[in-house]
Amino acid sequence: MKLLTNNIRQLLGSGHPMLDNVAKYYTQSEGKYVRPMLVLLMARATALCPRTSSINPTESTVNVPISPSSILSDTNPSAPPYSTSTAFSSTPDAEWPAEWSDVLPSQRRLAEITELIHTASLLHDDVIDRSVSRRGAASANLEFGNKMAVLAGDFLLGRASVALARLRDPEVTELLATVIANLVEGEFMQLKNTSKDESYPVWSEDALTYYLQKTYLKSASLISKSCRAAALLGRSAPEVVEASYSYGKNLGLAFQLVDDMLDYTVNAQELGKPAGADLELGLATAPLLFAWKDNSALGALIGRKFSKEGDVEAARQMVASSSGLEQTRALAQSYVDQAIDAISIFPESEAKQGLINMCKKVLERRK
Ligand code: FPP
Ligand code: MG
Ligand code: MG
Numbered sequence: 001m002k003l004l005t006n007n008i009r010q011l012l013g014s015g016h017p018m019l020d021n022v023a024k025y026y027t028q029s030e031g032k033y034v035r036p037m038l039v040l041l042m043a044r045a046t047a048l049c050p051r052t053s054s055i056n057p058t059e060s061t062v063n064v065p066i067s068p069s070s071i072l073s074d075t076n077p078s079a080p081p082y083s084t085s086t087a088f089s090s091t092p093d094a095e096w097p098a099e100w101s102d103v104l105p106s107q108r109r110l111a112e113i114t115e116l117i118h119t120a121s122l123l124h125d126d127v128i129d130r131s132v133s134r135r136g137a138a139s140a141n142l143e144f145g146n147k148m149a150v151l152a153g154d155f156l157l158g159r160a161s162v163a164l165a166r167l168r169d170p171e172v173t174e175l176l177a178t179v180i181a182n183l184v185e186g187e188f189m190q191l192k193n194t195s196k197d198e199s200y201p202v203w204s205e206d207a208l209t210y211y212l213q214k215t216y217l218k219s220a221s222l223i224s225k226s227c228r229a230a231a232l233l234g235r236s237a238p239e240v241v242e243a244s245y246s247y248g249k250n251l252g253l254a255f256q257l258v259d260d261m262l263d264y265t266v267n268a269q270e271l272g273k274p275a276g277a278d279l280e281l282g283l284a285t286a287p288l289l290f291a292w293k294d295n296s297a298l299g300a301l302i303g304r305k306f307s308k309e310g311d312v313e314a315a316r317q318m319v320a321s322s323s324g325l326e327q328t329r330a331l332a333q334s335y336v337d338q339a340i341d342a343i344s345i346f347p348e349s350e351a352k353q354g355l356i357n358m359c360k361k362v363l364e365r366r367k
Contacts, residue, residue: 001033003095007112011159022144022152026119029135029272032367034255035118035226036111038358040100042230042244043107044351045343050237106167106233113176114226116160121183121222123153128187129281136272172232175225186218190283201302203293211289212253219259220252243342247355250339255362257332260285261325262366264316271367279312286331288315291324329363336363 009027014020096108125131126139127146133139141149157180164173189210201207227248231241260278264287268275278285282305284292292298295318306312319325336359346352 001036004033004036004108004112004115007108008115011112011116011163012156014155018148019152019155022140022148023155025140025143025152026122026135029137031115031119031135032365033115034358034362035114035223038223038248038251038355039107039111039114039226039230040103041351041354041358042227042247043103043111043234044100045346045349045355046231046234046236046240046244047102048347048349048351049240049345051235052237053235104233106169107230109163109167110172110226110229110233113160113163114222116156116163117176117179117183117222120153120156120160123149123156125187129277131274131277133268133273139273167233169233172229175229175232179222179225182217182221186214186216186221189214189217201299203296203299207284207289207292208286211284211286215253215256216249219256220249223252223255224248239345243345246342247339250335250342251359251362254332254335254339254359257286257328257335258362258365261287261328261332264319264325266366276312276316279306279315282306286328287319287324289324290327291319291322294322332363336360 005027009024012020012023012027014023122134123140126134127141127149130141131139132142139149140152144152160176164176167173224245225248228241228245231244236244262271263275263278263285266275274280279288284302288298288302292302298315298318301308301311301315304311306315339359340356343352343355
């Protein structure tokens with residue numbers, strides 16, 4: 001992950017010192033690297049599965065290592081100074097651990113792209129949520145202001161797009177571009193949840209369906225489609241590609257369910273970001289939706305987005321005295337079970353065990 005972070009920092013080089021600084025800001029603190037780790041593990045686990053053709057993937061165009069000079073080489077001295085950027089390359093093979101040598105250069109690059117897209121979404125998310133902290137430090141919007149945080153996020157997406165185009169794989173490009181659109185769609189669904197023009201809510205399964213759909217778009221889409229892309233880059237057989245996607249989708253849903261649970265159960269210091277933020281933002285996530293099912297009194301609070309004085313605290317109490325958190329955990333567990341089941345067709349390997357361990361970590365994590 002250290003090698004990966006170095007590459008990401010190279011990908012984010014800009015001739016403008018301030019943009020360079022803001023774009024790399026969230027790479028200074030240690031992230032969890034869940035998405036790149038999943039891509040690398042999936043690459044290794046699927047390398048042992050059936051392939052679609054006899055083509056040796058290491059010899060195909062998409063897997064040719066990306067040369068430092070072939071990308072972002074806009075070093076024309078007559079060009080405007082701020083359009084220049086640091087050229088970047090894949091990690092030199094000498095540094096890449098021998099036991100991970102079955103991961104193709106294109107799959108390594110994909111791992112970096114997933115982290116770039118994820119970090120861009122955090123930059124934008126912290127503006128939308130008016131968050132003050134991230135990864136144990138001041139959030140980028142607090143440190144540099146909303147305008148620079150939004151533009152830095154856009155810059156990350158631009159550089160992720162260049163790296164993606166360089167993989168020369170239209171299906172993978174389409175998948176990851178769809179992820180970016182899905183992130184916005186998910187965030188929009190969440191905004192609608194907090195808009196003032198909704199009718200007075202009465203519990204129905206539709207609320208949970210809407211929440212899960214939003215959760216897929218804002219969290220599970222990136223994880224599932226990048227797992228799928230890892231298998232595609234490795235030329236895996238169709239059933240292996242589907243299994244990779246299904247694993248990522250179920251793990252992604254579990255990941256966000258746990259995230260929404262931790263917002264209720266862990267303090268800001270341990271989380272490294274604000275705790276209890278969802279209710280403050282007017283958001284009804286899984287623990288509250290389950291609590292509402294058993295306590296119709298929550299409907300009125302949800303209807304007014306916890307805007308009346310004392311609403312947030314009252315809702316917190318009602319969640320605490322309900323089985324909402326347990327039901328959320330149980331649902332996350334059921335998705336994890338489905339994720340593990342999806343990859344049961346993979347042959348036993350250290351990487352497959354790693355994918356299973358990631359499921360356990362997602363359930364046990366406290367930040
Ligand atoms: C974190 O959720 C946010 C996301 C998983 C996705 C955010 C997506 C956008 C802001 C859309 C625009 C993004 C791009 C890349 C175009 P959270 O607020 O529930 O989690 P947190 O507690 O970590 O803040
Ligand atoms: Mg947020
Ligand atoms: Mg948010």
